[in-house]
Amino acid sequence: MKILVVHPRMGVKGGGERVAIHSITATLKAGHEVSLVSEEFDQRSFEDFFGCNGLFDGIERLSYPAFSPTIKGGFLLYQRLQYHQRWVRRVLSARNRFDIVLSTQDIGYVPTVDSPVVQYCYFPDYFAHLESHPSLPWWRLYYWPASRFYRERVRRVDRLLSVSEFTRGFVRRKWGRDSTTLYPPCPIEIYQGVSRSRENLVVTVGRIVPEKRLHLLVDMAKQLPGYRFAIIGSVEERRAGYYERLRTLVPSNVSFVLSPLRKVKDMLGTAKVYVHCALNEHFGITIVEAMAAGCVPVVHDSGGPREIVAEGVGYRWRDSSEAVEQVSRLMEDRHLWGGLSSAASARARQYGPERFESGLVKALGRYES
Secondary structure (H helix, E strand, O other), X not given: OEEEEEOOOHHHOOHHHHHHHHHHHHHXXXXXXXXXXXXXXXXXXXXXXXXOOOHHHHOEEEEEOOOOOOOOOXXXXXXXXXXXXXXXXXXHOOOOOOOEEEEOOOHHHOOOOOOOEEEEEOOOHHHXXXXXXXXXXXXXXXXXXXXXXXXXXXXXXXXXEEOOXXXXXXXXXXXXXXXEEOOOOOOHHHHOOOOOOOOOEEEEEEEOOHHHOHHHHHHHHHHOOOOEEEEEEEOOHHHHHHHHHHHHHOOOOEEEEOOOHHHOHHXXXXXXXXXXXXXXXXXXXXXXXXXXXXXXXXXXXXXXXXHHOOOOOOEEEOOHHHHHHHHHHHHHOHHHHHHHHHHHHHHHHHHOHHHHHHHHHHHHHOOOX
């Protein structure tokens, strides 16, 4: 089959881009012709960041100029949606029909096409403000057109796949559609054989953006001055202000490591604890990576992480003071840490890329004639 993968913002370099990587890999392995439509991005930097050299050699790239807001500081969601919809429509206008359109990013980017659309669902960005500030009429008014647009896009989708049961519930509640949960691909294989020798190090991995709530980790570090903390991640140029503010707040026991994700193996293999601060994260690939490396997860008790961190493999917290106590307990009790570390590693094996790829191929198989 001819499959079009729609992922306009490949330069984000987050968990969604890993989904795109393995979607491309799975469909190529299954013998399909694959095209990718996206804005222009630094392919070499992308492949270095994810360690996926040669990924794009076997597919057709359909690219257009990278987005840049025309109105600074406002209406970013609407500018982005309008821009990508217009350019994707323009790029596809001269193309023959695809057998399937597989959208692996925000559902707002789903193009208007005759082909059946399969959408991989996360948690639409615009709902974050509505969920965080439900009583503010300004946000409800601002996002009202977006809500209508997203519902219209949902009607164009033939099949929905959800990144977690949390997201599946959101899709059912907000859009009145059921979906199939397909957990995302986690690169657990690179952590096989990591050392069991550990330091009193606490780590977190991900994009350095406000929604990850890394300032909470900084506050925890201030209360635990005897332990080292490391924030490993990437900084988006347009959102570098948050990173710069964090740098002014960090105590001496906190360090930043701005490295490609494929280079974090050594640090995860050295740390004892992984802390995740995001609220209602739709899944949490980096949590699974850390567990595969033997870190004990200490995560906020919400969203997809609740599904990952079951009882007996780590801790969940509602208040950061709970997290401080949990981290301290793990650092001081070697036997407790050892048992939970082994259980976390075993749990992580349930989220390997092979499961995602086979599940995706099975979901797409229904469209083969």
